[in-house]
Amino acid sequence: MKSRGWRLVLASVAIGIVAFVSLGMARNGHIQEWNKALGLFSQPNHPEGEESLRRLYNVFSDAIDEDAEVLNSRLKEATKRDDPTLAFTWGQYGHAIFFHWAFNTPPKNHKPLKVQLARCKLDPQQEEKCLRIVNDEWKKRREKCIETVTSCLGVDDEAAATAVAAIIHDIHVLADYVENTRTAPLAPIKELKAEVVEGVKVLAKGYSDNENAAAKVADVGESLNNKVIAAALLSNLAGCVPKCLKDKCGEALARKGIEVGIPST
Numbered sequence: 001m002k003s004r005g006w007r008l009v010l011a012s013v014a015i016g017i018v019a020f021v022s023l024g025m026a027r028n029g030h031i032q033e034w035n036k037a038l039g040l041f042s043q044p045n046h047p048e049g050e051e052s053l054r055r056l057y058n059v060f061s062d063a064i065d066e067d068a069e070v071l072n073s074r075l076k077e078a079t080k081r082d083d084p085t086l087a088f089t090w091g092q093y094g095h096a097i098f099f100h101w102a103f104n105t106p107p108k109n110h111k112p113l114k115v116q117l118a119r120c121k122l123d124p125q126q127e128e129k130c131l132r133i134v135n136d137e138w139k140k141r142r143e144k145c146i147e148t149v150t151s152c153l154g155v156d157d158e159a160a161a162t163a164v165a166a167i168i169h170d171i172h173v174l175a176d177y178v179e180n181t182r183t184a185p186l187a188p189i190k191e192l193k194a195e196v197v198e199g200v201k202v203l204a205k206g207y208s209d210n211e212n213a214a215a216k217v218a219d220v221g222e223s224l225n226n227k228v229i230a231a232a233l234l235s236n237l238a239g240c241v242p243k244c245l246k247d248k249c250g251e252a253l254a255r256k257g258i259e260v261g262i263p264s265t
Contacts, residue, residue: 039242049257
């Protein structure tokens with residue numbers, strides 16, 4: 001079981017290297033993982049499908065990684081006091097203290113953010129102000145992600161669109177677990193696991209084969225290593241999500257010029 005787990009890690013790292021070489025750490029830094037786990041590709045000679053997928057991944061990349069330093073500066077400005085060393089800073093966590101939580105987790109519940117607010121020794125009013133600023137920013141980003149799933153993929157059912165958005169977002173964070181050594185700012189692996197499992201169940205509902213497959217997404221083996229667990233989840237998603245998307249959303253995707261590739265079994 002351990003050797004299987006590490007093979008998954010090495011395979012995912014290799015995918016990450018390919019993404020880095022071809023795209024750098026640009027907006028689509030995890031496009032390889034998204035492609036593999038979702039199975040989406042544009043129909044031949046269908047520019048709308050290609051553009052829709054590009055816009056989809058750009059929006060999610062921006063929602064997670066874009067302008068974190070701007071938000072950090074806003075919090076610092078909002079908490080400036082006579083002693084500037086007591087203003088908010090993201091400290092050792094870096095930019096991933098923001099937006100690298102599970103998609104449906106309120107920022108106020110993100111443990112790294114709570115810990116850093118405590119370290120900055122803010123008074124209750126300042127802490128509340130920081131959380132309000134972060135929450136307002138995340139609310140805008142989260143809503144844009146869901147709206148983009150609808151506009152780019154044609155998924156107009158709210159529950160399904162939210163499930164797809166959560167899966168796309170959390171794939172990014174899972175890939176960060178696999179590719180990075182500094183994972184302290186990231187959402188707890190158990191939260192990501194629970195959320196992607198629930199998202200797949202939403203997409204699988206009503207299709208017995210998919211419901212059976214969805215029940216196996218949580219099977220990540222016995223390892224307690226977060227990298228191994230993240231790699232296993234990514235692999236399990238790639239084996240299940242494409243068929244769920246094709247069965248539940250295939251017609252809507254086709255109208256957008258997008259097809260779903262289902263891995264052979």
